[in-house]
Amino acid sequence: MSADQNNNLSSGPEVASDESIQQVHSDLASKQPEPEQGYKLMPLFLLGFISTMIFVTCVYVVHYRADFSPMVYDERFDPKAAAGGASKELTPEQVIAAGKKAYQQVCATCHQVNGQGVAGAYPPLASSEWVVGNEERLVRILLHGMNGPMEVAGKTYNGAMPAFGKVPGGGYNWNEEKISQVLTYIRQEWANKAEPITKAKVVEILSKEAARAKPWTAAELDPFK
Ligand code: HEC
Structure with missing residues (x-):
């Protein structure tokens, strides 16, 4: 009985030996992937993509930065062109219109809208030899003023x-451009016909008379007749 049991245990296909177990283990182990440590490497194409994006962004910023000026919202803004375009020339009609407006607001109080002045108090500008005559004299009157006796169109x-x-x-502190506009207007309004007076001319005379601090008299203006 005991001999039969021994036979049954030690024989038969279902019994695994030490070697067969080791064989199975090593077979299974060779099919596993190698154990790895730390992070996985970044795929190469992703590295290339990110580098390209950083490069393109830098190029864009350098190209469109407009010197990082807070005034610039137009990416095609050209500071040089903007500076040059700021002082644009007025047409002769615009000069006359500006001069007329200034005349009517200020000068007309005394010299009247029709340029006839007020008899005995304010001399006329229409048909005045002081207005259509020498521009050196006229500009000086406007810049520094005038007082004392004077003769205009035969009246004192x-x-x-x-x-x-x-x-x-x-008293008025008008700039040279405004003075040139009002003078050009009074030289060409009513029946007056004389050359315009440029801003450059006003600037020139102002610099010649930089030291002067009081109004002119008729006698002082005589040399500029
Ligand atoms: C407060 C009144 C007053 C105002 C404003 C005034 N003027 Fe006169 N203006 C006079 C008086 C007065 C004289 C004469 C001065 C004298 O007698 O020496 C005169 C003289 C003149 C003359 C020389 C004389 C003539 O009749 O041709 C001119 C040119 C002139 N003014 C232009 C102007 C212009 C241009 C303005 C405006 C920008 C102006 N005036 C504003 C009072 C004024």
Whole structure:
């Protein structure tokens, strides 16, 4: 009985030996992937893609940065062109219109809209030899003013014409451009016909008379007749 049981245990196909177990283990182990440590490597194409994006972004910023000016919202803004376009020339009609507006707002109070002045108080500008005559004299009157007796169109006046230039004691402080506009207007309005007076001319005379701080008299203006 005991011999039969021994036989049954030690024989038969279902019994695994030590070797067969080891064989199975090594077979299974060779099919496993190698154990790895740490992170996986980044796929090469992703590295290339990110590098390209950073490069393209840098190129874009350098090209469209517009010197990082807070005033620039137009990416095609050209600072040089903008600076050049700021001081654009007025047409002769625009100069006359600007001069007329200034005249009617200020000068007309005394010299009247029709340029006839007020008899005995304010001399006329229409048909005045002071207006259509020498521009050196006319510009000086506007810049520094004038007082004392003077003769206009055969009549004598003795009042005070205020100074309009940015000069010592000047009450109105008009800039050279505005003065040139109002003078061009009074030289070409009513029946007056004389050449326009440029801003450059006003600037020139202002610099010649930089030291002057009081109004002119008729006698002082005589040399500029
Ligand atoms: C407050 C009144 C007053 C205002 C404003 C005034 N003027 Fe006069 N203006 C006079 C008086 C007065 C005289 C004469 C001065 C004198 O008698 O010496 C005069 C003289 C003149 C003359 C020389 C004389 C003539 O009749 O041709 C001119 C040119 C002139 N003014 C232009 C102007 C212009 C241009 C303005 C405006 C930008 C102006 N005036 C604003 C009072 C004024």
